[in-house]
Amino acid sequence: xxxxxxxxxxxxxxxxxxxxxxxxxxxxxxxxxxxxxxxxxxxxxxxxxxxxxxxxxxxxxxxxxxxxxxxxxxxxxxxxxxxxxxxxxxxxxxxxxxxxxxxxxxxxxxxxxxxxxxxxxxxxxxxxxxxxxxxxxxxxxxxxxxxxxxxxxxxxxxxxxxxxxxxxxxxxxxxxxxxxxxxxxxxxxxxxxxxxxxxxxxxxxxxxxxxxxxxxxxxxxxxxxxxxxxxxxxxxxxxxxxxxxxxxxxxxxxxxxxxxxxxxxxxxxxxxxxxxxxxxxxxxxxxxxxxxxxxxxxxxxxxxxxxxxxxxxxxxxxxxxxxxxxxxx
Numbered sequence: 001x002x003x004x005x006x007x008x009x010x011x012x013x014x015x016x017x018x019x020x021x022x023x024x025x026x027x028x029x030x031x032x033x034x035x036x037x038x039x040x041x042x043x044x045x046x047x048x049x050x051x052x053x054x055x056x057x058x059x060x061x062x063x064x065x066x067x068x069x070x071x072x073x074x075x076x077x078x079x080x081x082x083x084x085x086x087x088x089x090x091x092x093x094x095x096x097x098x099x100x101x102x103x104x105x106x107x108x109x110x111x112x113x114x115x116x117x118x119x120x121x122x123x124x125x126x127x128x129x130x131x132x133x134x135x136x137x138x139x140x141x142x143x144x145x146x147x148x149x150x151x152x153x154x155x156x157x158x159x160x161x162x163x164x165x166x167x168x169x170x171x172x173x174x175x176x177x178x179x180x181x182x183x184x185x186x187x188x189x190x191x192x193x194x195x196x197x198x199x200x201x202x203x204x205x206x207x208x209x210x211x212x213x214x215x216x217x218x219x220x221x222x223x224x225x226x227x228x229x230x231x232x233x234x235x236x237x238x239x240x241x242x243x244x245x246x247x248x249x250x251x252x253x254x255x256x257x258x259x260x261x262x263x264x265x266x267x268x269x270x271x272x273x274x275x276x277x278x279x280x281x282x283x284x285x286x287x288x289x290x291x292x293x294x295x296x297x298x299x300x301x302x303x304x305x306x307x308x309x310x311x312x313x314x315x316x317x318x319x320x321x322x323x324x325x326x327x328x329x
Contacts, residue, residue, distance in 0.1 A: 001026065002329070004050070004092070006060040007100060009273075010076030010137030011036060011193075011223075013247055015049045016316045017056075023324050031316075042081050046090060058094040058326050059086065060319040061253040062103025063136055070097050076137050092226035099141035099156035100315055104271045105132050106154060107318030108144070108309070114134050115311040117279055119270075119288055123304040128265035131258050133159070134272025134309075135195070135251060139188040143262045151325055159195055159258060160188040166254065170246070177202040191251050193225035193274060199250075200228045200243035209239035248281050252290030259298060271309040282308060 001022060007014040013034045020026035034045050042061075050056070061083070065075040070083035087095035097107075108130070130144040130152075138162030145153040164185045166172045178185040178198060189195055204211045214227050214237060231237040232244025251270075257269050275282060292301045311317075 002054060002056045003323045003327075004046075004056045005212050005316050005323060006042075006059075006061040006076075007103060007313075007315035007319065008042065008061055008063045008065055008074070008081070009100060010035075010074070013039075013042065013045055014313070014316060015045070016313070016320075017049075017053070018320055023327075026320070031313075036077055036079075041079055043086065043089060046086065050090065056090065056092045058323040059090075059092045060096045060098060060103075060323040061086075062098050062100040062315045062319050062327070063144055064100045064140065067097045067099050067156070070095075072097050072099075079129055094323070095276065096322065096326060098319070099140075099142070099321060100132070101132060101142040101157040101271075103318035103322070104134065104140070104309075105130075105142045105144045105156075105316040106151065106321045107314040107316070108132065110317040110321060111309065111311055111314060115309065115314075116269075117283070117308040117310060118285050118305065119283060119308060120291075120302075120304065120306040122303055124267055125265040129266035130266035130269070131262050132269040132271055132309075133255060133258055134270060134275065135192050136273035139191050139192055139254070140272065141258055142272045143264070144261060144266070146266065150328075151321070159189070161186045163187070164190055171250070173206060174199065174202050174246075177205060187250075187254050191247070191254050193223065195246045195250075196225040196228055196243060196274070197244050200224070200239060202319075203239050203242045203246075209242055212237045219301075225274075226277070229274065233281055235277055244278065244281055245286055248278070248284075249286045249290045250289035251282075253293075255287070256291040256294055256301055256304070259291070259301055260294060263300070264304060267305045267307060269307050269309055271314060273312065274329060275308050276310045276312070279308060279310070 003018040017030040018026045020294045062070040133141040141159035143155040231240035
């Protein structure tokens with residue numbers, strides 16, 4: 001048995017191959033990361049990854065964008081990905097596309113306790129909904145409904161694209177600043193990697209802190225958000241520190257918004273590429289304070305367990321779980 005899985009985001013494509021005599025014996029035999037900016041499409045990446053290996057029995061790819069009829073026009077990437085075309089070109093009998101946060105949602109049950117950092121420890125209700133969101137190149141969100149069967153029902157959403165609603169004068173000023181750059185400002189515009197960079201630019205433009213020398217020797221193509229997050233976490237750059245604090249607060253507020261919409265007493269999970277890199281900032285208090293500060297609903301949100309997913313392969317684990325379900329049908 002050979003299963004190919006992928007996690008296709010706005011910045012990178014992560015692929016893995018699992019092999020074994022049956023589902024219980026599956027082991028990961030290969031994993032590769034590809035930078036999407038240097039590629040025109042997914043197909044050549046898959047050909048490069050598979051090479052001259054034996055045939056693949058099933059393939060599932062989690063893609064950052066809405067998926068309809070196994071086709072996705074990626075949100076933050078100029079690719080159209082078609083599962084049927086991949087199946088034909090690579091001779092894979094069972095192939096599917098799912099939203100990347102559906103893959104993350106399906107992967108949650110595959111994680112060990114060591115892969116989670118609990119921010120708010122509360123009792124889990126086994127048959128209650130769960131929710132997951134995560135900031136990276138964009139902001140993904142999904143809701144998980146238990147079914148009592150092999151797979152839960154996952155409601156893949158585009159919740160990251162709802163309108164950004166500022167909560168105070170500082171965030172109103174941030175919204176005005178963002179509107180100078182974008183015709184519409186969604187939550188994703190501020191709660192994402194590019195959002196962290198935008199918040200930093202606003203901190204400097206508002207003269208809340210002097211501009212940093214962080215970027216003096218950095219090429220324009222470099223991901224500034226990673227540098228801002230690192231400097232903010234270290235606390236050795238005032239503008240980066242303020243930006244990271246504001247980012248974490250906005251992130252917590254959106255997690256609370258999602259929780260209010262589905263009451264995930266089965267647990268709320270923070271995934272995505274940014275959270276593990278700024279885990280100390282998430283634990284410092286701004287995140288959970290914003291999560292819980294919902295007026296009369298504060299006691300309700302205080303009942304929800306909140307955990308951070310530290311395993312970057314959670315989407316691959318979910319895609320593997322989906323692929324195994326295809327082989328059972």
